[in-house]
Amino acid sequence: DAGVIQSPRHEVTEMGQEVTLRCKPISGHDYLFWYRQTMMRGLELLIYFNNNVPIDDSGMPEDRFSAKMPNASFSTLKIQPSEPRDSAVYFCASALLTVSYHNEQFFGPGTRLTVL
Amino acid sequence: AQTVTQSQPEMSVQEAETVTLSCTYDTSESDYYLFWYKQPPSRQMILVIRQEAYKQQNATENRFSVNFQKAAKSFSLKISDSQLGDAAMYFCACLTQGGSEKLVFGKGTKLTVNP
Numbered sequence: 001d002a003g004v005i006q007s008p009r010h011e012v013t014e015m016g017q018e019v020t021l022r023c024k025p026i027s028g029h030d031y032l033f034w035y036r037q038t039m040m041r042g043l044e045l046l047i048y049f050n051n052n053v054p055i056d057d058s059g060m061p062e063d064r065f066s067a068k069m070p071n072a073s074f075s076t077l078k079i080q081p082s083e084p085r086d087s088a089v090y091f092c093a094s095a096l097l098t099v100s101y102h103n104e105q106f107f108g109p110g111t112r113l114t115v116l
Numbered sequence: 117a118q119t120v121t122q123s124q125p126e127m128s129v130q131e132a133e134t135v136t137l138s139c140t141y142d143t144s145e146s147d148y149y150l151f152w153y154k155q156p157p158s159r160q161m162i163l164v165i166r167q168e169a170y171k172q173q174n175a176t177e178n179r180f181s182v183n184f185q186k187a188a189k190s191f192s193l194k195i196s197d198s199q200l201g202d203a204a205m206y207f208c209a210c211l212t213q214g215g216s217e218k219l220v221f222g223k224g225t226k227l228t229v230n231p
Contacts, residue, residue, distance in 0.1 A: 043221040107161035
């Protein structure tokens with residue numbers, strides 16, 4: 001398996017622009033997570049899905065952020081409009097909730113977002 | 117709410133020596149999992165070791181082992197025979213059961229391995 005795939009790996013945009021980050025989870029996994037990593041706040045969970053349904057979006061910072069999972073193999077995180085304080089590394093992770101996996105989350109390589 | 121605290125922002129160790137990274141956590145749940153993740157400069161988050169709270173035996177993965185003190189809510193990571201490739205950020209994380217799959221991370225410890 002290729003692991004969790006994220007695109008793009010790097011994104012540079014200007015304030016006010018729309019940004020869309022993409023994630024393909026590991027095939028067969030039923031959980032998908034979006035995290036944000038910054039120096040100040042560390043790793044924060046933004047939202048997670050179970051079987052394509054958003055379960056907890058309490059970490060989404062504000063209405064400018066939205067996430068969708070239209071099917072089991074694809075998810076997007078959109079920021080509109082983007083602001084310089086959104087600059088961070090965004091990680092997607094997936095998991096399969098079974099005893100044998102012990103709830104391990106598998107992370108993608110991350111997308112480094114820079115908003116100028 | 118869960119919290120995870122890593123009190124050592126940075127640590128260093130000589131190659132081939134042993135180092136211990138500290139982590140404390142706070143949760144009101146009785147059923148939970150603890151993890152150590154490694155993040156090298158490539159940014160990739162890599163699972164190092166996991167511990168189920170209901171298991172008393174400390175987890176071990178090759179040169180990596182944990183000291184799990186449930187009563188003290190402490191979960192330290194010991195790296196034996198340190199190698200240059202161990203240099204990375206290390207994150208302690210806690211995941212509670214009971215309907216939520218939220219993984220809460222500590223702020224991380226930057227480990228430097230000196231040749």
